[in-house]
Amino acid sequence: MYDSTSLPASIDTDDADSIFRRVALRFMPLLFVGYVVAYLDRVNVGFAKLQMLNSLHLSEAVYGLGAGLFFVGYFFFEVPSNLLLHRIGARRWIARIMITWAVLSMATAWVSTPLQFYTVRFLLGVAEAGFFPGMVLYLTYWFPSHRRGKMVALLMAGNPVSGLVGGPASGWIMHSMSGVGGLDGWQWLFIIEALPSIVLGIVILKHLDDRVADAAWLSEREKRVILDEIAADTATQTHGSVRAVFTSGRVYLMCLILFGIVMGSYAIGFWQPTILRSTGIEDAFIIGLLTMIPYSVALVAMIVAGKHADRTRERRWHVALPALVAGSGFVLCALSGASSALSVAGLTLATAGVITALPMFWALPTAFLSGTGAAAGIALINCTGNLAGFISPAVIGWLKTVTHSLSSGLFVVAASLALSALLILLFVPAKLVNK
Template structure:
């Protein structure tokens, strides 16, 4: 088992710490804010469902299909989007993505029937395509591997932050804006939560830089140091060629693992408000406050797990443990769907496992792909993995329509998460079961 630490030359760790604190402050908070509003626009449909489903006469299966069709557009345009990003630069393309998806999200307020519901959900996915792998590629230009576990965890931790912020806000909009100027609360929800994406897209154009050479906020000495640090990353059979990457079986193994993780996250992202409502809570604001709990647990757990992974340099078993936690949480939720406390406990365990897993997972493909292959290869893995977003929401909705309870759908997701843990623990080839280099113990 290739899990030995590699020694590296001792460097000026104080200068490194100062440099990466500076880079982090400039880049990470803005990207995190972008991802918060991205997920808010992606999953605010789960709160809008509490009102719009009854008003528009949608079945649970129709809602689940609409939630899923988002990923059809996402899948079709993911790789082309990242190919364009390599040519235009991350700053312009991420800004374009945010502005266009914000407009599409706000346009959801005009939905009147299932056809337009499906069309706008598809359009929202097509316009958002490329954002996640684009950011992951962007991070490889600014952070070395030993620091990306933590940085990635901050990025994917935005999912938890979205739940903490978005739940009460969405519930409050549904409750207090309902009927204002003759509009139902769910229409206000889409309008008010779509606008921040447009505004942040403009901020991205002003603040971000595509390359360190363009960063006027870095000194020449800092640019030299950053280039030196990035050049020491140890790659495992890395390639620059997308066509070569397509022929690697491990790329499809990564996609299968990511499919399982996506099944895990979208099972609760699109259904948590309805699960809480079905357990006996009807007030939309209270539902929003209750849904904060799993995300608070996930945020705390993600920080602890990512710090442990970065401190030890160990990735595989941390990732497998996250998938096991997700399976356990879904098992609890499926067994006691009518018991609010146990349901929320199960959802908290699942949310922690799945959200914490994303930052660690993306360490693996990023170590094997560089240059254009990184942009396109990350998009390919993300695209194939996002099939989990197509399957999970529709499956839970269809099961609920047929059986009157979502439990069998939740049990199925638990099984998928357990299989994913097995693939992570024993399916990865030996040469990529690596430990990352652990640099200064006091690194920030």
């Protein structure tokens, strides 16, 4: 095992920057593509819905519940999955997650009843549990806090890129593959979009290093620099046990904040195609092309905000302000009626705000958690916050069935985002997270 005390640490800031840049170039492209395909496999049901509901005679409420059941499985298995990643190692565990979720995502193509739809969505959540918080935890092994914000932002740029690529691709698959091999377009959507996850899982198994000490491509001096920066950073953090994490009010505050932001994230992920169709656009491929507009703006906003947050070392407003922008976007969508232009404008504000707020949020809990406490804390925050992934589509689907309109559900989402911003500004001390 590598001994961090065995070498002198004599290095300037430029050399340290060069070492961490090399680490980023080694891992971030792989993790980025992983997040792209993960998000795509999670929310492509939003596009499949455009054909799937008529094909299987499902209601909007059934769709909303099924879409959200993913997060029930995700909730119950998130913490144990992240603890296993910490013990077994990122390489094997992340590869396992990707391959099993791909198989289950592909299986969605053959559901034919509400119960089958509910079951496969729940199992998909079980399979994917641990993936994103595991990657956030993995970054804590390689980057100190002041470098990690940009890395998380780059990782989560996979969200808008997934929308940029996945929207047109999903629309094209559904439009072009319908009837091929006796399958509907929505069935081919699940089959084709699951394949990259299997390939990537195998690549990760061969390429990822679990820890700094395992990296044969780094010199002993470079390992020392990385470990020394991380050690200096974690000296100011809470080295809590798993029990301490589960009794920490600060951790549960993070859960509530993330809950409101995720309400917005999955209102977009599961309902954006439906919002656009409600303005009179019927062609799935055109809907897919229009979704590129919000995601293009969101990608730029996320990267700019991540760099600005790391440069200024300010964290709270970089989460709260985007959350408020997203809330205003959902209000505009709710009031836009049949106007495609206003709906796209509202979706652009909502998507840019939510997608910017999410990576900025993760700089808050990782600023005060480390070690085993971080593994449990990140997983608890992520899985509890992501229960909004169940509540958001289920509530919107139920309200749409009852009121025959998306507006009421979108107002609920806007209020949730505003509450998250308020909680950050009132109860998260700047001195705790601004570093």
